[in-house]
Amino acid sequence: MTKATDMTTLTPDVLTELTGQAIELPSWAFGNSGTRFKVFGTPGTPRDPYEKIADAAQVHEYTALAPTVALHIPWDLVNSFDDLRRHAEGLGVKLGTINSNTFQDDDYKFGALTHEDPAIRQKAIDHHFECIDVMNATGSRDLKIWLAEGSNYPGQADLRGRQDRLQESLQTIYARLGDDQRLVLEYKFFEPAFYHTDVPDWGTSYAQVSALGERAKVCLDTGHHAPGTNIEFIVMQLLRLGKLGSFDFNSRFYADDDLIVGAADPFQLFRILFEVVRGGGLNNPDVAFMLDQCHNVEDKIPGQIRSVLNVQEMTARALLVDRDALTAAQKSGDVLAANAVFMDAFYTDVRPALAEWRESRGLAADPMAAYAASGYQQQIAADRVGGVQAGWGA
């Protein structure tokens, strides 16, 4: 039976956890995106990083959940990152993770950090040095690396040699980081390469970052697993090993769909967040929570508002799991009771309680409705005329 809640359901302990929650937004979510078939433009889409950050600040204003924005280099290159930082801070947000990009340059056709040619490897390493320079100006802690490297045909590439070169390149990049900075290495099981991928799974990322040192961690993108993968098990294991550096949240039905987190499978998001809570990953500065999404057909700002609210709702449900009752049922081998405790929390509708709680903090009870009523969307559509709308590559 679905339980509706009032605010008393959210105990002071739960509220303390929820108050501390922060979810980083990707700058690229605010630009145009699409498929290889068509990219639809939308009125009001940002033309530069300043406008992307202004839009991201709207998400934070209505939710108090998104205080930082991740940048992508070179898409978000500006003349002065000090200036961009001031712009962000003036709007009440900060600049966050810096994402490198070694997948849009002709030189990287056969790899970047793994390339056979030392000159191309050095070019890719230099790009990461540039990203670290940006981090120093923006005050960012994390350098996130996702590699599009791999091969399409058996025999095309020396799998072992590429793994060795990857480690060597990563060591050079890692050595350039400041003492307070970290490297997070993202994995993805396929695409754009289809036969082999150089960092296809958490085990490979874990092996690569473990050889680097303490400040190198794994980034888990929820969309980067084969169908049916038990992602929460990976979350548990990485937390257990102290190597879960960050999440890229999104949803998938088939591939790397980058849909709104929690949209395709809310129960999976709940299960993941339960393991986060269980493993001490919530509000733990070692674990960064980010979105990595694109909004191809829906409006981008409300798409991001919906996304952070989905994470908040599933976090609240995960916090409602009666852990004592669960442990007792698990220990006594009561399979059905354990499952019932778990499902009871999942089926609890926390939305009324969260709305009440938001109001008690001076926020709108319904951030989606408040944003829609604000007129911001109409304003940017009217103001942002001329220029080139941002997308992958700008």
Ligand code: PSV
């Ligand atoms: C490509 O799959 C990707 O979505 C990765 O997940 C990165 O995090 C993101 O692009 C930005 O480079």
Ligand code: MN
């Ligand atoms: Mn990602």
